[in-house]
Amino acid sequence: MTPIFTMDINFYKYQGTGNDFIMIDNRQSLFSKNDTKLIARLCDRRFGIGADGLILLESDPEYDFRMVYFNSDGGEGSMCGNGGRCIVAFARDLGIIRDKTRFIAVDGPHEASIEGDLISLKMQDVNNIDRNSGSFFLDTGSPHHVQEITELESYPVKEEGARIRYDLYGEKGSNVNFVKPEGENQFFVRTYERGVEDETYSCGTGVTAVALAMHGKRNDHPEEYVIRTLGGELKVRFRWTGDHYAEIYLVGPADQVFKGKLVC
Template identity: 60%
Template sequence: MLLNFYKYQGTGNDFVMIDNREDVFPKDNVKLVSFLCDRRFGIGADGLILLENDKTTDFKMVYYNSDGRQSTMCGNGGRCIVAFANYLEIVDKNTSFMAVDGLHHATLENGIVGLEMQNVNEIKEKPNSLFLNTGSPHHVQLVDGLKDFDVRKEGEKLRYGLYGEQGSNINFVGQAGEDTFNVRTYERGVEDETFSCGTGVTAVALAMHHSGKTKSNTVKIVTPGGNLEVKFQNNGNGYDKIWLTGPAQLVFKGGIDVES
C-alpha cells in the first residue's frame, strides 16, 4: 500500500502528518507507526499525527510518539497540524480543533502558529524542581551549565527513577534574561532529547513565573531547534489564556510503501 505523508517541523520538533479524513490508516498498528518514525528505516520523526474529521470543530488531532503508541498532547505537533490543515485548505487564519486533552483554538499567519493551551491549575513544588501538566506531564528543573549538560542520561534517570514506567517529560532550564530561558527536554516515548517540546516550554514558562524567576506574563524560550513564546494570565488560582507561539513549516511530502 502506498501511504501519502507530509513532514512538518516546529522549531526542530518533527512530525509525520497523515490526512486520515477517510479513516484508512490502521490506528492500532504500533509497529507501523514506529517504522514510519524511524530515522534509519522509515521517514524519520519525533512523532506521527493523524488529521481526522470532527463533528464539532474543524478537525481532530491524533498524536503518536515515535515508539508507536498514542500519547498525550503535543504542543509543537498541535501547531504543525494547524499549518497542515491550512495547507489542505480546511482552515484559514483561525481555527478550532479537538485533541486528546480537549478543545484548542489557534491562529496562523505568515508561517507563525499560535496555539491556545489548556488551563493549568496546579503546580507541584519538589525539592529541586516543579511538576505540572500542560496537556502532558512535565518535570522542570533549573541546572547549571545547560549547554554541556547530559540531557539524555539525566533525563532518563528522572523519567524512570522519579516517575516510574508511566513517566514524565523532563525539562532542564537555564535562565538567560529577565524573561528569557534556555530549555532542553528529554521526551518520554521518544526516550531521548528532542530539539524542542511545545508542552515542555509551556510548562517551563509557567513554572518560572510561579517560582518568581520572572515577573513577565510573556516568556521567551530558546530551544536547540529555535525560539518560542509563551503568553499567559495568572488568575490567582493558576494560569489561563495560555498561548504557545512559533513557526511551523512543511519540510517535504511523499509516498512510502507499507504493508496493508
C-alpha cells in the same frame, strides 16, 4: 494464491523548531491506528521516514478536525504542543482552514490562529504546580518535570532525563525539562521526551511548562516569556488569575519539510 493488495497513502513531514512529525490526512480512515509497529518503523531515523512522532488529521463533527498523536515508539501519546502547531499549518495547507481554527485533541479542544509564519496555539488552563526540592511538576497537556541547571549546554540530558523519567515517576513517566535563565524573561531549555526516549530539539508542552514554572518561582509580573530551544525560539503568553494560569498560548513557526507516499 491470495492476492496482495497495496495502498498508497500520502504523507507530509512538518517541523516546529526542530520537533518533527509525519503528518497524514486520515479523513478517509485509510491509515490504521492500531499498527504500532508500522508507526514506530515510519518514525525510525534509520529505517523509516524519521520523526519525533506521527500525527493523523481526522474528521470530527463538532470541530474543524481531530488531532491524533503517536510517539515515535508507536504508542498513542498525550498532547504535543509543537505537533499541535504543525497540524494547524497542515490543515491550512490542505485548505481545511484559513487563519483561525478550533480542533479537538486528546486533552480537549484547542484554538489556534495563523499570522504570517507564526502559529499561536491555545493550551489548556493549568491549575496546579507541584514544587519539590529543586524542581517543579505540572501538566500542560503532558506531564512535565522542570529543573534548573547552571551548565546546561554540556549537561547529559539524555542520561539524566531518562533517570528522572523512570526513577522519580515510574513506568508511566514524565517528560523532563532542564532550564537555564538567559536574561530577563528569557530561558534556554533542553527536554528529554518520554515516548521518544531521547532529547528532542524542542517540546511545546515542555516549553509551556517551563514558562509557567519559572513564573511561579519568581512570582514576577511579566506574562510573556521567550524560550530558546535547540531548534529555535518560542514564546509563551499567559494570564495569571491569582489561583491558576489561563489564556496560555504557545507561539512559534511550523513548516512543511517534504512530502511523499507510503505503500501500505
